[in-house]
Amino acid sequence: MHGLVIRNTGYSYTVKSDAGEVFDCKVKGNFRIRGIRTTNPVAIGDKVTFVPQEVEGDIEQARQGLITELDDRKNxxxxxxxxxxxxxxxxxxxxxxxxxxxxxxxxxxxxxxxxxxxxxxxxxxxxxxxxxxxxxxxxxxxxxxxxxxxxxxxxxxxxxxxxxxxxxxxxxxxxxxxxxxxxxxxxxxxxxxxxxxxxxxxxxxxxxxxxxxxxxxxxxxxxxxxxxxxxxxxxxxxTPGIKGFGTFNMKKEEVSHYFKEIFRISADCRFNNCTHTHEPHCAVREAVERHDIAESRYNSYLSMLEDEKEDKYRPAY
Ligand SMILES: Nc1nc2c(ncn2[C@@H]2O[C@H](COP(=O)(O)OP(=O)(O)OP(=O)(O)O)[C@@H](O)[C@H]2O)c(=O)[nH]1
Ligand SMILES: [Mg+2]
Ligand SMILES: [Zn+2]
CATH class of the missing domain: 3.40.50.300 (P-loop containing nucleotide triphosphate hydrolases)
Structure with a gap:
């Protein structure tokens, strides 16, 4: 069967089948998603294939299932x-x-x-x-x-x-x-x-x-x-409130693409691989000095570059 994960309690997942029935599912034993190490291999919003399980005896019990496959994620x-x-x-x-x-x-x-x-x-x-x-x-x-x-x-x-x-x-x-x-x-x-x-x-x-x-x-x-x-x-x-937001798996050269205004202005940097940290004729740093880019945004950008260097999670964010 196929359905949508509508709840994630940490140890089980509630899946609503395409027909609208609700199942309490576990993830099949060694199921791992492609390369990413996550604390939750299946997340809320995932679309999954699952096999309904027979539960003997108690008909009152919620329907159970086993998640065997994950659809590709849109995002x-x-x-x-x-x-x-x-x-x-x-x-x-x-x-x-x-x-x-x-x-x-x-x-x-x-x-x-x-x-x-x-x-x-x-x-x-x-x-x-x-x-x-x-x-x-x-x-x-x-x-x-x-x-x-x-x-x-x-x-x-x-x-x-x-x-x-x-x-x-x-x-x-x-x-x-x-x-x-x-x-x-x-x-x-x-x-x-x-x-x-x-x-x-x-x-x-x-x-x-x-x-x-x-x-x-x-x-x-x-x-x-x-x-x-x-x-x-x-x-x-x-969702549960989150304390910090460590970024994950972002390449250093990608980080600036995710700050809309930094990305726009970086077209004017002299070097096209400019990291906007120390290079001469950096349009981004000039824009920070002119206050066209907010210093808080630039500092966040710098801190995310640092993330990629460090393995440690820093709870201050
Ligand atoms: N004054 C005021 N208090 C608010 C407002 N919105 C929420 N609160 C209060 O803030 C407190 C926390 O609200 P929650 O809805 O539990 O916060 P949450 O973001 O769901 O928190 P977590 O579940 O812990 O992540 C409650 O006491 C709310 O009454 C608001 O607009 N004004
Ligand atoms: Mg809440
Ligand atoms: Zn630059």
Whole structure:
């Protein structure tokens, strides 16, 4: 049989067959995907072939199956796994677009985290919308900063939205984007991914919890990924919050291709293999000096070049 992985609990996968039946599947013993070492050989959004298993006795038990094959992926979002530095984690496969949920306060999302996520999505040309949540918490001191960050990413070429998942402000405007699409929601823990899904689809009633007072960080409330039908042939994928975003398997010379504005300007560098670090007549560094390229974006770019040198995962991102 053939189906779609709609839930990943870490040790089993829920697969919805093409006929609409749901199976609880394991992955066949030594099943490995081509060359990539991942903590999850099968990811949410994967299309798979599976063999239904007979479960003796208990007819109440969920239907079971064994995943034997994985369809080629249209795309995937991958990051370096937090504790196993040589391993990667596929956040989701075959998505049409991403909402990266970010907050300026409670918790504060580092710009470098945003840039790393954007670059990884760019590798497969997956469109990303930056959804700035918790705007109800923004006071005068933070308003200018929020405006500046939004201006930065809109200038680079990413749509930005301002919402409050709790008051509902701006949320309805997102619904049209979701229409007929598979949308991945990602971001740090506590930014309000599950709350946003609840506001859009109240019947789902997903678990959420307050961020910790002491550290203003999320509590990793969502522990596995799940896809929910939006009722118009679309799905939203809720995922566990991620702390850092180590990039995975990116060639040094590719990194600049994934920063839209750096890539555009690099056409004017004197050397066509310019790494924009030390070379003379580097149009990118000149643009940084003129403030045509934001220093934060350039620093993120440099940090990703460093990633490729180091094996270690650095949790600061
Ligand atoms: N003030 C305010 N609080 C919000 C908003 N959106 C979410 N929250 C609160 O933020 C906390 C965390 O929300 P969650 O939806 O659990 O966050 P999450 O991104 O799903 O977190 P993980 O599942 O841990 O990755 C909850 O207490 C929410 O009520 C918002 O727009 N404004
Ligand atoms: Mg959650
Ligand atoms: Zn250059």
């Amino acid at each position: 995937y979002i991958i990051r370096k796994s937090a504790n196993l530095s040589k391993q990667s984690h596929i956040i989701a496969a075959n998505v049409d677009m991403c909402f990266l949920i970010v907050t300026i306060q409670q918790p504060e999302t580092p710009l470098q985290f945003i840039d790393r996520f954007l670059a990884s999505a760019e590798a497969y040309s997956v469109p990303v919308t930056l959804v700035f949540n918790k705007i109800d918490l923004i006071d005068d001191t933070w308003k200018d900063y929020l405006d500046g960050v939004i201006n930065l990413y809109e200038t680079v070429g990413y749509p930005c939205r301002r919402i409050s998942a709790t008051t509902g402000e701006g949320v309805e405007a997102l619904r049209a984007d979701l229409h007929g699409k598979i949308t991945l929601l990602s971001g740090n823990s506590g930014v309000g991914k599950s709350t946003l899904i609840n506001t859009l689809f109240p019947h789902l009633n997903l678990r959420t919890s307050e961020i910790s007072d002491a550290y203003e960080t999320g509590k990793h409330t969502t522990t596995f990924s799940e896809m929910y039908e939006t009722g118009d042939d679309g799905y939203v994928i809720d």
